[in-house]
Amino acid sequence: MSLVINHNLMAANVSRNLGTSYGKLATSTQRLSSGLRVNSAADDAAGLAIRELMRSDVSALNQGVRNANDAISLIQTADGALSVIDEKLIRMKELAEQAATGTYTSDQRMIIDSEYQAMASEITRIANATDFNGIHLLNGNLSSSTHDGSGLNATGMLKVHFGTSNDSAEDYYYIQVGTSTASALGLGNQSAVGGAGYTISTQQAAQEALDAIDQAIVSKDKIRANLGALQNRLENTISNLQIQSENLQAAESRISDVDVSTEMTEFTRQQILTQSAVAMLSQANSLPQMALQLIG
Numbered sequence: 535m536s537l538v539i540n541h542n543l544m545a546a547n548v549s550r551n552l553g554t555s556y557g558k559l560a561t562s563t564q565r566l567s568s569g570l571r572v573n574s575a576a577d578d579a580a581g582l583a584i585r586e587l588m589r590s591d592v593s594a595l596n597q598g599v600r601n602a603n604d605a606i607s608l609i610q611t612a613d614g615a616l617s618v619i620d621e622k623l624i625r626m627k628e629l630a631e632q633a634a635t636g637t638y639t640s641d642q643r644m645i646i647d648s649e650y651q652a653m654a655s656e657i658t659r660i661a662n663a664t665d666f667n668g669i670h671l672l673n674g675n676l677s678s679s680t681h682d683g684s685g686l687n688a689t690g691m692l693k694v695h696f697g698t699s700n701d702s703a704e705d706y707y708y709i710q711v712g713t714s715t716a717s718a719l720g721l722g723n724q725s726a727v728g729g730a731g732y733t734i735s736t737q738q739a740a741q742e743a744l745d746a747i748d749q750a751i752v753s754k755d756k757i758r759a760n761l762g763a764l765q766n767r768l769e770n771t772i773s774n775l776q777i778q779s780e781n782l783q784a785a786e787s788r789i790s791d792v793d794v795s796t797e798m799t800e801f802t803r804q805q806i807l808t809q810s811a812v813a814m815l816s817q818a819n820s821l822p823q824m825a826l827q828l829i830g
Contacts, residue, residue, distance in 0.1 A: 545821075570792055
């Protein structure tokens with residue numbers, strides 16, 4: 535290589551190497567400080583795209599867990615109200631049994647029937663008053679076999695969504711809750727006139743009411759059994775969603791997170807190369823001064 539003073543090719547070469555090493559050192563520092571291997575699309579374009587999809591799915595799955603937990607709370611609210619209705623039905627059967635015997639007068643049966651009707655009214659009140667977050671559960675709003683969520687207020691069955699997409703086989707299912715008012719159960723003076731459970735004011739009516747109350751208890755138990763099965767299903771769904779979320783987070787971590795031990799090795803290497811290039815650049819900048827010795 536010729537000794538020239540207009541161009542310092544050695545310094546230019548060292549400067550280029552310094553820039554390369556310093557850039558890699560900056561990248562390594564960014565990765566170690568952020569904990570991420572992929573900080574921008576330039577680091578790994580395909581990896582970044584996959585990571586962002588995985589992160590969105592993880593967030594959706596975690597929200598799905600919360601949605602399922604809310605549905606469990608809703609079911610527990612309904613089941614708690616039905617347990618109170620169960621107590622009222624038991625009392626109504628006790629009253630019907632009392633009125634069915636011949637040792638009471640008509641006036642006394644009327645007194646018994648007044649409590650019977652009060653129990654029926656309380657069942658209806660409980661059914662109409664039971665709600666979760668403003669959604670009435672036992673008054674028939676959720677008893678339909680269809681669902682329509684196209685309006686501002688969804689109608690029909692309650693749709694519980696917990697998946698990351700919109701596939702009914704994987705991402706959601708419905709909660710249907712039967713009507714639990716006294717009239718729906720066929721009891722009390724709000725039910726069909728002449729029905730078996732309409733009144734217990736006569737001995738014959740009281741005897742017929744016993745079977746009607748049994749049917750009402752069975753109807754109520756079917757609703758509770760369905761809710762219990764749904765709660766168990768939701769609990770299993772939550773476990774599955776949590777496992778999915780954990781696995782996706784692990785996969786996202788393998789793509790996105792930096793291996794600290796490997797990156798620290800790279801950081802040390804680039805740090806040494808940068809320090810060496812700085813030292814050599816100082817030397818390369820002083821080499822053209824040798825030409826002055828020839829001129830002098």
